[in-house]
Amino acid sequence: MTWWKSRSDRLDDEIQTHIDLETQENIETGMSPKQARHAAMRKFGNVLVAKDKSRDVWGWVWLERLWQDMRYALRGFRKNPGFTAVALLSLMLGIGTSIALFSVVYGVLIAPYPYAKPNEIWAPAVLGPNDPVRFWHPYPLREVVEIGKLPAVADVMATSPRSVMLTGGTNPESLYGVYLTGNAFNFLGVKPVIGRTIQPFDIHPGGEPDAVVVLTYQFWQRLFSGDPHALGKKITLNEIPYTIIGVMPPRFGWWTSEAFWLPLSTNLADDTPIHAILRLRPGITKEVAEQQLNQLNVRLAAEHPQEFPKGQLRTVLLNYMNITTASGEMSSSLHMLLAAVGLLLLIACVNVANLQLARTTTRAREIAMRLAIGAGRGRLVRQLLTESVMLSVLGGVLGVLFAIAATRLIVILIPPDYVPNEARITINGYVLLFSLAVSMLTGILFGLAPALRSSRPDLVETLKDGGNGATGSSRARAMRSWLVVAEISLSVMLLAGASLAIRNFTQLLNVNLGFQPERVLRMGFTLPPKQYTTFEQRNVFDRNLLASVMTIPGIEAAALGNGGMPYSSWESSYAIDGRKPLSDDQKIVGSFISEKYPQTMGIPLKRGREFTESEIENVSHVALINESAAKLWPAGVDPIGRHLKLDDLDKPFKPPLLVPPGNNSELMIVGVIGDAKNGGMADATLPTVYLPYTMIAPPDRQIIVRTVGPPLAMVNAVREKVRELDKSVPLGRPVTLDEVLGEETQQPRFNMALFSGFAALGLMLAAIGIYSVISYTVTQRVHEIGVRMALGAKRGDILKLVLLMVAKVAGLGLVIGLCGSILLERIVRFEVFAKTSFDSASLAAVVLTLSAVALLAAWMPASRAGNLDPVTALRHEA
């Protein structure tokens, strides 16, 4: 800005010259030099005003004034380090956490998907008369084709995830491959990073697809280390060599982000249900499409009633965005955390508002003084505005830095299975602007409102008053107290939420599992169905594997089967001693196990005996039940030796599952074992029946081993045993039971960590708020306190006076906050905490924590008031 400077200098010179010339002239008319100069100056008028007005003409004055105001503001900040630090801290925490969490929510819940026009993708759901809305309705391929023929539908594609064996490498694996119709990649509209995607021409007119595969980015990295020469290479899937034709970008995660996509056979005779999504023709409304689709569904339901719900059908098109974005628990907990962070942002804003109010009130005298010596009101407001904006901008910058760190932390904490494959969490620009805007607005609003009010005060009164604020500011004081009440009640709500999250988590940790998960390793394996075609072949392999695994040193016990490791999914209706339960819907969980199952899992035998080796080998129709199942018998009846009939064992099993000849559904109970969780840590144990695994022979089995040392150290030994028997048998990923349970506690742990974090921050901000207000009030009332002391008040009395003030505010805040949290819990009923509710102990803890913090925050200013020397205090006039 040197040119501006020089213009300014030039003006100075010019005016100087003018005055010199005038002086000269005056001397020539006979004045003394001193008189001459004086007259010249008088004639010119106010030199500074002239300069100022001239500069005004240049139009840069606002910049100059801004600079002046900024320097003044900075000076003010430096002079009030306490105020500045607290305000900046509040802004930083408030803005930072909200940006971080909004970014996570944006990335997980609302970020646009990498697919072309994702909001125009619809998934059909078919509902019975009383069904709640569910996702998807799986149709067999021939019905998907019919959907495509509807006039409203522009395009339809289908997806079907299936278990695929990857062999040919050193470690055979079992993965979920995703089969797609030929048009799928064009439908989704995403380009590959290398090669090409599956196209309609990859499927022959007869319906048979070419053996081509498109890899996920992750699979490509893992198996080929990102080598572009992977294109054209072959991998063996389900014993067929597939040619790699392309690799998708990392953000593309259609149904899988770790395996691959394969072309789906369009053989119309295949009635495996697959998942269809569609796009509508331009101009067609969702309602019209739903109507057409419903007509089709009614017709299809008449042909195949077993595939559809009973009764009047309803068809709903669900927007794909709503389906794939994190649903269920994650979505619920993100919404809840969002509410929490909203509270935090509010607390931060209240804090800043409070500080601004306190500061401008103490500055009432300064403002009055400036007005008295002729400052314009607009100028004054501009000055105060500059200060507020500067504070907010500084806070905002700190907040953004904090947000970057916090986002990283949240990404580390976030449970991996709970976010969609496509979600990428990064600091979001819109979110950033939003949070900045909110908190800046608060800073400005509360910095300005009192400024506007105090810029037209009764000058004489304010100046006389000595800035004590004893008169006139009682409204401001009340406002500040209410702000603290608001702050405390918001903190109470956050604390109450945190107490729920903590309880939810600890309840889960302290749950009685009924089995011992420590040192248990679980691996799945798949027998290639084309090699193992008979029941005998499969069970011989299983028996040999179990026997050979048990010879591994360091393995205490081993078992094999389906279900119960630890969770089961197979259920059947049943009859006890020939009697059906009252309701048809009542089912019993079934697990297929080998004889050492109870020892391996660490489930105690309660009554009767366990299976013998020969019972397993001979497919005896015997059963173990858990204690919950034992209660199905009338009280006092010993179920040992009694009979249980499982209806589903009668139904014809579909291949590839095989059953021995002469299978029947009548079982005799030989023993009762303890209840072990079989549906999830937080769920009640269901009545369960355990059957010899030899009763069925599916290609997929699971093997569990209880080890002496660290379980993962046994992985290779088990793998070796499988390979010794048949090196083409693929193994699934080995997991420990601790890991399985750990996945279940991840979500509550995430909630707890974040919620407690937010509550701690909120508490801190509230404490700062209380401290600043009390300390401010004490300063304002020093004179009054002095008078009281002079009249004989003791230190204790003064302490009581101040603390009583805090108690009033804190008490009110507590009551409002508690009512608010209970109301919120009643109304909102967060899905995540469905199984946890407030108890008096945790609410008492909330009250105690908050009171302690309030007392602590108030103690310092209170004791300062108590230690005042009455003489000094009385002299503290202005």
Add this chain to the structure above:
Amino acid sequence: MTTRETDDQLDLLQGTLDLLILQTLAFGRAHGHAIAKTIERRSDEVLQVGHGSLYPALQRLMKHGLIAAEDGISENNRKARFYRLTAKGRKKLYHETSRWQRFSDAIARILTPPVQEGE
């Protein structure tokens, strides 16, 4: 505008200072002090230019491109800023003068007693 006011000295009307500056410069270039002096002299000391108010006016006229400034040496050998009319300024002066003329004629007609028709 000037702060002193006596019976025989008049405050400048708003906007008239600009016109007077332009008129002064119509005879050639001049520096600030000279402009002020000229205005006072030509009005027989009736119009008082507060010298301070001259400079904002000069800046204003420069901004609108009516006058231009150049460095030069004053009569007593001092560095000074000389102002001159631009073409735009000359046009403006012409317009404003005729406008002013019409304005002052109108005022004069109102203030002088009307001559009775037919007398």
